[in-house]
Amino acid sequence: MDSTTYNVSENAGQLLIEVDNLSKRYPTGSSELNVLNQLSFHIKSGEAVCLLGASGAGKSTLLQILGTLDRPSEGRVLYKGEDLFAMNDENLAQFRNKKMGFVFQFHHLIQELSALENVMLPALIAGESKQDTEAEALKWLEFMGLSDRAEHFPSQLSGGELQRVAIARALIRKPEVLFADEPTGNLDSANSQKIQDLFFELRNKLGITLVVVTHDLNFANKFARVFKVKDGRFA
Amino acid sequence: MKFYFWLARKMLMSKQGLFSGATSFSFAGLILGVAALVVSMAVMSGYVETLKTAMTDITADLQVVKRGKVRQNWEEFSADIRKDEPRVKAMMKFGYAEAVLAHKGQVSGVLLQGVDADQLNNVLQLHKRIRTGQVDISGNNINVGIGLAKKYKLEIGSKIFLVVPLATPFENSGFKRQSREMTVTGILDFGKNDWNERLVLGNLKALQQLTEIGDRYTGAFIKLDHPDSAGDVALKLSDRLDPSFSIMTWYDVNRNMFEAVVIERVVIFLVVSLIVIVAAFNISSALYVFIRRKYSDIAIFKTLGLSPRKIRMIFLSQGLIIATMGTVFGVLLGYLFCLGFLYLQEHYALISGSVYKLDKIYTDIRIIDMLAICLVTQIICMIATYFPAYKGSQLEVIEGLKNG
Numbered sequence: 001m002d003s004t005t006y007n008v009s010e011n012a013g014q015l016l017i018e019v020d021n022l023s024k025r026y027p028t029g030s031s032e033l034n035v036l037n038q039l040s041f042h043i044k045s046g047e048a049v050c051l052l053g054a055s056g057a058g059k060s061t062l063l064q065i066l067g068t069l070d071r072p073s074e075g076r077v078l079y080k081g082e083d084l085f086a087m088n089d090e091n092l093a094q095f096r097n098k099k100m101g102f103v104f105q106f107h108h109l110i111q112e113l114s115a116l117e118n119v120m121l122p123a124l125i126a127g128e129s130k131q132d133t134e135a136e137a138l139k140w141l142e143f144m145g146l147s148d149r150a151e152h153f154p155s156q157l158s159g160g161e162l163q164r165v166a167i168a169r170a171l172i173r174k175p176e177v178l179f180a181d182e183p184t185g186n187l188d189s190a191n192s193q194k195i196q197d198l199f200f201e202l203r204n205k206l207g208i209t210l211v212v213v214t215h216d217l218n219f220a221n222k223f224a225r226v227f228k229v230k231d232g233r234f235a
Numbered sequence: 236m237k238f239y240f241w242l243a244r245k246m247l248m249s250k251q252g253l254f255s256g257a258t259s260f261s262f263a264g265l266i267l268g269v270a271a272l273v274v275s276m277a278v279m280s281g282y283v284e285t286l287k288t289a290m291t292d293i294t295a296d297l298q299v300v301k302r303g304k305v306r307q308n309w310e311e312f313s314a315d316i317r318k319d320e321p322r323v324k325a326m327m328k329f330g331y332a333e334a335v336l337a338h339k340g341q342v343s344g345v346l347l348q349g350v351d352a353d354q355l356n357n358v359l360q361l362h363k364r365i366r367t368g369q370v371d372i373s374g375n376n377i378n379v380g381i382g383l384a385k386k387y388k389l390e391i392g393s394k395i396f397l398v399v400p401l402a403t404p405f406e407n408s409g410f411k412r413q414s415r416e417m418t419v420t421g422i423l424d425f426g427k428n429d430w431n432e433r434l435v436l437g438n439l440k441a442l443q444q445l446t447e448i449g450d451r452y453t454g455a456f457i458k459l460d461h462p463d464s465a466g467d468v469a470l471k472l473s474d475r476l477d478p479s480f481s482i483m484t485w486y487d488v489n490r491n492m493f494e495a496v497v498i499e500r501v502v503i504f505l506v507v508s509l510i511v512i513v514a515a516f517n518i519s520s521a522l523y524v525f526i527r528r529k530y531s532d533i534a535i536f537k538t539l540g541l542s543p544r545k546i547r548m549i550f551l552s553q554g555l556i557i558a559t560m561g562t563v564f565g566v567l568l569g570y571l572f573c574l575g576f577l578y579l580q581e582h583y584a585l586i587s588g589s590v591y592k593l594d595k596i597y598t599d600i601r602i603i604d605m606l607a608i609c610l611v612t613q614i615i616c617m618i619a620t621y622f623p624a625y626k627g628s629q630l631e632v633i634e635g636l637k638n639g
Binding site: 067092108110112117122173 | 536
């Protein structure tokens with residue numbers, strides 16, 4: 001991918017996400033389970049941030065709230081000063097499509113669509129033409145080293161290839177921030193290493209802001225900023 | 236919109252899509268329901284059309300009948316009717332008489348319809364109803380229906396006697412008879428069962444002589460530019476003509492039957508629509524299961540920027556695709572059933588003429604019926620798919636990702 005066509009590094013260092021007194025509680029019968037407890041922090045544009053913690057610590061919930069996939073019980077999340085949860089569902093969906101990319105532990109590709117169509121999906125949702133989108137998707141697949149897999153369906157791809165298609169899908173809309181929830185959790189060590197390298201290549205070449213959840217210490221050690229999450233708080 | 240249909244189609248047509256496995260039976264049910272609607276509406280419309288054609292072919296578009304008999308000179312009478320009415324294309328005088336047909340020791344009551352032989356082909360469409368022989372009612376020649384011909388084993392050239400009882404003016408209970416030997420020159424399918432078994436078509440002059448009414452006649456058969464203008468022309472004539480004239484359109488002659496058919500059409504449409512509704516329920520439950528299997532995909536769609544409203548659009552597009560395909564295949568299947576119905580009628584006596592008045596019904600697939608069927612199917616399917624679509628759109632992303 002030619003970084004001149006997609007580079008958000010000119011905003012590097014500017015305040016991107018501000019989290020203010022964020023809490024998340026889930027009702028469990030008569031009581032409530034506090035998953036996140038009054039968290040406040042910020043992320044600057046172009047930063048690579050890692051949320052590290054054991055299972056059940058609340059790191060995935062935090063990532064989902066930052067990515068607007070879930071709503072907080074209390075507190076605010078500001079994106080460039082704008083309160084995200086003041087938006088309605090329609091606007092929030094558009095915002096997510098335009099500004100954010102997501103990669104999960106499981107690839108979550110649509111089985112009925114080819115690799116190329118899966119990558120095209122976010123751009124098609126945004127209403128872009130199929131012709132332009134196809135050319136863009138092919139570029140991303142080429143960047144991921146998957147140009148010969150474009151017409152393959154998810155069932156015909158290996159674990160590493162599936163995850164790279166999912167990353168291409170997350171990037172086609174040229175998001176400012178990429179959220180990844182245990183992106184290497186389901187891969188063998190060789191593929192895991194390739195994906196980790198890919199994330200930092202993306203960050204260095206494109207200036208994209210990375211927010212990655214992992215419980216892999218080796219992976220976490222590569223990040224400049226690591227938030228250790230324990231019992232809903234930063235340790 | 237294009238995107239929703241593209242994605243809906245991709246998800247529907249895949250190996251694990253909605254058309255896979257047992258759910259295809261729900262779709263087959265929808266097709267059968269639509270086909271049943273098409274056939275029932277085509278048969279009902281065909282019944283009306285068959286009856287209408289029989290009426291206009293045998294008794295013209297409009298009849299003007301005078302109580303008693305018309306004494307007026309035909310030229311004056313016809314000029315009165317034609318006056319300021321350009322929609323009248325042709326007309327002829329006619330007469331009716333109850334008679335007894337006697338042939339080879341058998342007798343039965345018949346209705347003798349005498350018409351003006353010179354104008355016959357301009358007013359009535361008998362040539363297309365001929366089965367054997369020809370339309371020839373000159374002199375003492377007559378045409379009979381296929382039912383009567385079968386009953387008396389009549390052939391072209393058969394001689395029969397027509398006997399007309401006439402009241403005597405001086406005795407209340409007495410009557411005299413007039414009879415005449417007639418020759419069968421044509422055997423026709425009059426279109427209605429009772430006509431085929433009872434109607435004898437002859438020359439008006441012969442009828443006048445048999446019934447001793449001189450030059451008088453019952454009234455006029457009138458051919459219009461179009462049968463559907465009969466009601467309007469009848470209204471105008473009733474304003475102009477003497478009240479002793481009775482004016483009847485082809486519809487009036489069988490008004491009860493036509494009105495009954497209108498009600499039957501609605502009832503049959505509603506009853507047969509139940510098949511489509513049941514099929515739509517099946518599709519709805521299949522879609523619920525399908526959406527349950529697609530929780531992970533729905534979560535990803537939301538993650539990628541589809542709002543709940545747009546998720547609903549995808550599943551509603553699926554409903555629209557199912558409804559459209561069901562309607563198209565159903566209409567095609569219905570058309571094939573109609574052809575099969577016509578074929579079976581040609582080879583087997585499917586319809587009892589004594590019960591339904593007609594012993595053969597042509598199917599009439601009308602655009603308006605097809606549009607109504609398409610609309611009803613689409614509405615039923617859209618309602619059936621809305622609820623699972625709504626449920627799917629309300630899914631929480633987190634829940635969907637966990638299920639994936």
